[in-house]
Amino acid sequence: MTEPVVHPDGEGERHEMGPNVILIKAASENTGGTFFLSDSVIAPGFPGPPLHTHEKLHDMFYVLEGTLTLRVRDDEIMAEPGTFACIPPGTPHTFSNRSDEPVRFLNLNTPGGWENYMRDLGSAAADGKVLGPAEIGEIASRYDFKPV
Numbered sequence: 672m673t674e675p676v677v678h679p680d681g682e683g684e685r686h687e688m689g690p691n692v693i694l695i696k697a698a699s700e701n702t703g704g705t706f707f708l709s710d711s712v713i714a715p716g717f718p719g720p721p722l723h724t725h726e727k728l729h730d731m732f733y734v735l736e737g738t739l740t741l742r743v744r745d746d747e748i749m750a751e752p753g754t755f756a757c758i759p760p761g762t763p764h765t766f767s768n769r770s771d772e773p774v775r776f777l778n779l780n781t782p783g784g785w786e787n788y789m790r791d792l793g794s795a796a797a798d799g800k801v802l803g804p805a806e807i808g809e810i811a812s813r814y815d816f817k818p819v
Contacts, residue, residue, distance in 0.1 A: 676701045683710065684786075686793025689801035690714035690773075693793065699783030707785040709778045710735075717774075719767035721808040722819045729781050730758040732766065737774035740767045750776075763819045788814045 676697060683694035697708040713719075722742065732739065734754045741748040741756055743764045750756065758764045768774045778785075791810050796802055802810075808818050 673701055673703055686789055688792055688796035689799060691717060691796075693789050695786050695789060697783075698786035702783050704783045705781060707778075707780040707783045709786075709789060710775070711778055712773050712775045713739075713768045714773055715768055715771050717768040718804050719765050719807070720811055720816075721804050722763050722765045723808070723811070724763055724817050724819060725758075725760050725815045726817070727760055727782065728785065728815045729760065730764065731777075731779040731781075732756045732758075733777040733779070735775040735777065737768070737772050738770045739774045739776055740769045742766070785814065788816070 678694070678696050681694070683696045684698070686693045686695070691714055692712045694710040696710055697706055699707065732741065732750065732755070734750045734752050736752055739750040741750050741764065743756065743758060744762065748756070788811055791813065792802065792807065795806065795810055808816070812818070
């Protein structure tokens with residue numbers, strides 16, 4: 672049986688990757704393996720991961736602040752606050768921050784397990800190193816992530 676989890680604004684399992692911050696709010700161990708949620712802030716110019724698909728993962732984004740650039744298949748979406756996107760398995764997608772301001776968004780995934788990818792990213796950037804798309808893709812390839 673899992674225990675309730677409450678994380679106030681700005682709190683959670685924190686992972687810093689250079690100027691980018693991921694706060695894990697809910698992980699597999701909190702949801703019986705069913706769900707992952709992070710509150711993420713990505714810096715201006717963040718290139719994001721390579722275009723990719725997931726075999727089982729539903730990858731969801733809800734923009735809180737700034738403008739997140741989403742690519743879904745061949746469509747580019749300038750996702751402003753209040754925008755929600757649900758990317759089903761098998762759909763090529765990626766995201767980036769092409770703006771001059773930070774972007775804050777919720778990343779929701781089902782099933783759970785994505786928190787381990789986030790933890791690995793945090794470990795890889797622990798010395799302040801800024802990770803590029805190739806490094807992000809290499810780490811992600813250990814999980815449900817297939818570059819397109």
